[in-house]
Amino acid sequence: DQQVKQNSPSLSVQEGRISILNCDYTNSMFDYFLWYKKYPAEGPTFLISISSIKDKNEDGRFTVFLNKSAKHLSLHIVPSQPGDSAVYFCADSGGSNYKLTFGKGTLLTVNP
């Protein structure tokens, strides 16, 4: 049974600094890993993904790193902006291309 763990329920950073959100997984299948962002009272919005055959993917201020030996991935946001304040969910496709397993989320607060 695959699991996705986000061990930090919250993170607070100053505007302009780097935000690093972490995620651990247990599955070893060929996967996609995805990050979703969620504002209160809204649905999750896809942010960035990475295939398990890569170790880095970058899109503007957002970079996801994948460490397969440690079964760990992280999302870096730099520079952080107040509008980035939201809950961030890590998700694992588990070898499926439609059934995502989500972590519990990390609440990021970026202080002006």
Next chain:
Amino acid sequence: NAGVMQNPRHLVRRRGQEARLRCSPMKGHSHVYWYRQLPEEGLKFMVYLQKENIIDESGMPKERFSAEFPKEGPSILRIQQVVRGDSAAYFCASSPGSVDGQAFFGQGTRLTVV
């Protein structure tokens, strides 16, 4: 191009009543997914549907829950004889195909059972 539309946004039901949650996918999307988020938890996959077909319902509780995506009209998630433990946010997502998880989510329906 409207996004995924879910209604109602909030639904209150008494124990034992039925809850019907509706989801209209994005235009051109024929794949629909339902997820449930319990308090303090991540989203949990429930069911994956294409038009008139249930593809994977492995995340659905065995009793009281059903889902459909008819040829015409929205997808419906139906919960019969609701109990307090059904209180959660229910999210629908859609995609044009099964595309590596990059589905578009609706705003969700928050179900409260009293």
